[in-house]
Amino acid sequence: MIGAFGAFTYNLNVVQFSPEEATRVAQERNLWLATVRPNGRPHLVPIWYVEVDGAWYLCTESKSVKARNLQAEPRCSWSLENGDSPLVIEGRARSVAPSQAVIAAFRAKFDWDIENDPDNDLVFELTPIRKVMGKLIAD
Numbered sequence: 384m385i386g387a388f389g390a391f392t393y394n395l396n397v398v399q400f401s402p403e404e405a406t407r408v409a410q411e412r413n414l415w416l417a418t419v420r421p422n423g424r425p426h427l428v429p430i431w432y433v434e435v436d437g438a439w440y441l442c443t444e445s446k447s448v449k450a451r452n453l454q455a456e457p458r459c460s461w462s463l464e465n466g467d468s469p470l471v472i473e474g475r476a477r478s479v480a481p482s483q484a485v486i487a488a489f490r491a492k493f494d495w496d497i498e499n500d501p502d503n504d505l506v507f508e509l510t511p512i513r514k515v516m517g518k519l520i521a522d
Contacts, residue, residue, distance in 0.1 A: 404470055407463055408434050410502070412492070416441070417460040418452035426452055431495075432509075433488035439474075439509040440485050442497045452507050453490040454478065461509060462516075471516040474509050481506040 400408060413429045420426055426448050432441045439461070443450050453459060453476040462471040481489075481497060485506065489497045499505060 398472070398514055400470075400514075400517070404517055406437075407465075407468075407470065411463050411465075413464050414439070415462045415464065416442075416449060418449050419456055419458075420448070420452055421455055431489075431493055431513070432461075433485065433492055435482070435484050435488050437511070439511070440479075440481065440488070440506055441509070441519075442481075442489065442495075442503045442506050444503055445505040447466075450478075450507070453507055458514070459509065469516040471514070472509075472511045473513040473515055474511045476507045477510050479508045497502055 412431060414432045415427060415429055418426045428449055430441050430449070430515065432439050434440070457475045457477060458473075459476050460471065460473050463471065486496075486498055489495045497506065
């Protein structure tokens with residue numbers, strides 16, 4: 384699938400992870416999420432996440448800075464925590480109603496029932512578009 388990411392063209396089928404990266408994505412607890420405020424100032428925050436079927440999900444308060452930023456500008460970047468083995472992704476975010484698989488993933492990974500959390504009321508799906516740093520995968 385071909386689309387546009389700002390002025391760049393991307394292919395949603397090309398973001399691939401090495402087996403080691405896929406294991407890290409499944410096991411690590413936090414990612415660093417980079418968004419931009421309406422005035423252009425960056426915002427960087429750690430947050431819990433889960434990965435389900437190639438998309439990454441986070442749950443947050445709808446009034447949080449990150450939520451407001453992503454609703455205004457869905458382009459974002461994120462990275463796993465370990466800077467000694469960087470995995471940095473560019474992508475797009477959209478708010479979604481969480482599937483049962485996403486709800487179950489948060490419950491299994493964090494013992495967190497996102498359906499009944501009154502404070503964290505918004506789920507974002509992050510779709511990877513480009514791996515900026517990480518192991519290169521040969522075609």
